[in-house]
Amino acid sequence: MEKAMKLIGPWLSGFTRRTAITMKLLDIPFEHLNLNAYTDKDEVRRYSPMGKVPALVFDNGETMIDSSGIIDVLHEMVGPEKALIPPSGPARFRALKLNAIGMNIYPKLSSLYDETLRPKEHQLQSVFEGLAEQAIIGLTLLEQETGDGWLVNDKFGQADIMTAICYQAASMFILPDLVTAKNFPRLAALTERAMKIDAFASTVPHF
Numbered sequence: 416m417e418k419a420m421k422l423i424g425p426w427l428s429g430f431t432r433r434t435a436i437t438m439k440l441l442d443i444p445f446e447h448l449n450l451n452a453y454t455d456k457d458e459v460r461r462y463s464p465m466g467k468v469p470a471l472v473f474d475n476g477e478t479m480i481d482s483s484g485i486i487d488v489l490h491e492m493v494g495p496e497k498a499l500i501p502p503s504g505p506a507r508f509r510a511l512k513l514n515a516i517g518m519n520i521y522p523k524l525s526s527l528y529d530e531t532l533r534p535k536e537h538q539l540q541s542v543f544e545g546l547a548e549q550a551i552i553g554l555t556l557l558e559q560e561t562g563d564g565w566l567v568n569d570k571f572g573q574a575d576i577m578t579a580i581c582y583q584a585a586s587m588f589i590l591p592d593l594v595t596a597k598n599f600p601r602l603a604a605l606t607e608r609a610m611k612i613d614a615f616a617s618t619v620p621h622f
């Protein structure tokens with residue numbers, strides 16, 4: 416029997432989550448190891464020596480970290496027809512451009528969370544505000560690019576996945592007062608559409 420790949424990381428990590436959603440949509444079976452980079456450090460390092468998640472252990476035993484590289488390999492495995500990003504041209508450009516905005520919003524949300532872990536006397540309001548401002552600018556850019564369907568070629572793909580992951584993390588957990596359906600109606604609607612897709616809905620973290 417072929418050995419299933421192992422995906423290491425929790426759904427609370429948006430990068431792990433996008434990798435899992437991709438694997439589910441591409442029908443690539445995997446075993447999920449729900450290990451947290453911070454609270455399960457030693458176990459994570461057995462697979463991912465730097466302690467980063469996601470890490471994917473391929474069926475040949477090799478391990479890769481970083482969701483972008485992993486997803487690139489997964490897309491190559493299934494071929495351009497099934498890949499969740501257009502193979503070339505303006506549609507690919509748009510997908511990469513919008514996905515990159517999401518990929519740069521998410522670390523701001525993670526840093527905002529990390530700031531809350533500091534003792535109050537070591538927290539800086541200016542740091543909170545700076546990070547929140549950058550996240551909001553990114554979400555505003557995505558809101559402006561969102562219509563009634565999916566973001567690229569009206570096919571659910573990588574840009575939609577990262578956009579909806581960012582909107583959920585911001586609205587449900589990190590910036591619930593600022594990131595609301597009232598302020599970002601198109602992102603809220605896009606996320607609602609994504610929630611109808613099992614691969615997406617089945618990976619919502621317990622915020």
Ligand SMILES: N[C@@H](CCC(=O)N[C@@H](CS)C(=O)NCC(=O)O)C(=O)O
Pocket residue numbers: 427428429430431452453465466467468469480481482483525
């Ligand atoms: N660019 C990486 C980012 C991965 C990342 O930062 N993961 C976080 C969890 S969301 C992590 O591993 N944190 C632990 C650490 O940096 O030590 C990717 O796309 O996979």
